Amino acid sequence: MGNTDPVISVRSLRVDRGGTTVLHGLDLTVPDRQIVGLLGPSGSGKTTLMRALVGVQQITGGEVEVLGRAAGDPVLRRQVGYVTQSPSVYADLSVTENLRYFATILGVGPRDVARVTDAVDLARHARRRVGTLSGGERSRVSLAAALLGDPQLLVLDEPTVGLDPVLRRDLWDLFARLRDAGTSLLVSSHVMDEATRCDRLLLLRDGRLLADDTLPGLLERTGAHDVEHAFLRLVEETPVPDGAAAARSPRHLGGEAS
Numbered sequence: 001m002g003n004t005d006p007v008i009s010v011r012s013l014r015v016d017r018g019g020t021t022v023l024h025g026l027d028l029t030v031p032d033r034q035i036v037g038l039l040g041p042s043g044s045g046k047t048t049l050m051r052a053l054v055g056v057q058q059i060t061g062g063e064v065e066v067l068g069r070a071a072g073d074p075v076l077r078r079q080v081g082y083v084t085q086s087p088s089v090y091a092d093l094s095v096t097e098n099l100r101y102f103a104t105i106l107g108v109g110p111r112d113v114a115r116v117t118d119a120v121d122l123a124r125h126a127r128r129r130v131g132t133l134s135g136g137e138r139s140r141v142s143l144a145a146a147l148l149g150d151p152q153l154l155v156l157d158e159p160t161v162g163l164d165p166v167l168r169r170d171l172w173d174l175f176a177r178l179r180d181a182g183t184s185l186l187v188s189s190h191v192m193d194e195a196t197r198c199d200r201l202l203l204l205r206d207g208r209l210l211a212d213d214t215l216p217g218l219l220e221r222t223g224a225h226d227v228e229h230a231f232l233r234l235v236e237e238t239p240v241p242d243g244a245a246a247a248r249s250p251r252h253l254g255g256e257a258s
């Protein structure tokens, strides 16, 4: 893979969950060494797309390529770090104990534990049990675990949810440092103002991509003054596909399997 190749390339991706189509033929790319924001309301399909990228989601159709390989290829295990929405670390172990445990699974050494502890600025809490840390500190432990294999790509599912503005800013500063050090990041959020921290944006709604653009490009194209209004304009402009209107009618509400 050359330096200018995208780190993620998705073609005609379709995913059905519980008998319902939740991703409707997505086409998108994520460039190397950028922070790409995956923005969309709750239920728009962000987690499903991320699961497909890391190879844990069964897909109905299309192709998903990550770092030049099919998503889920075992070689990608160390090259792609994935942080899910729910905590993936043990509350009753210390920061270091957690990281040593995941380092053993990945086959990396203690030097990497120290490296990632410093990267997320948790050295002073290294001996604290994770259960006693704040929400933001706990998120950083999960992120540190994802950084252990020195991944080329980080896939982060709503990492700032529930954090106060200061912690959110600190975490976005950390993402920018990781990007500057050569990592590519795909970060999902339903907080539209986090768009300002991203190099590019993917706007998702009801399992369809409304935009794949930079923030300035998106604002210019829609004539909106912020991403929230750009999103609303795109929703107004986008024709409702056949079947989608019926699927949203009250008769169908609550009838979907989960």
Ligand SMILES: Nc1ncnc2c1ncn2[C@@H]1O[C@H](COP(=O)(O)OP(=O)(O)OP(=O)(O)O)[C@@H](O)[C@H]1O
Pocket: 017, 018, 019, 020, 022, 040, 041, 042, 043, 044, 045, 046, 047, 048, 049, 190, 257, 258
């Ligand atoms: N296991 C499942 N079975 C059936 N439908 C599911 C399942 N998991 C998710 N869905 C549905 O798929 C759609 C997309 O869900 P997904 O979790 O990908 O959205 P999201 O954008 O990540 O939402 P949030 O921001 O709330 O996490 C939703 O309509 C959801 O109800």
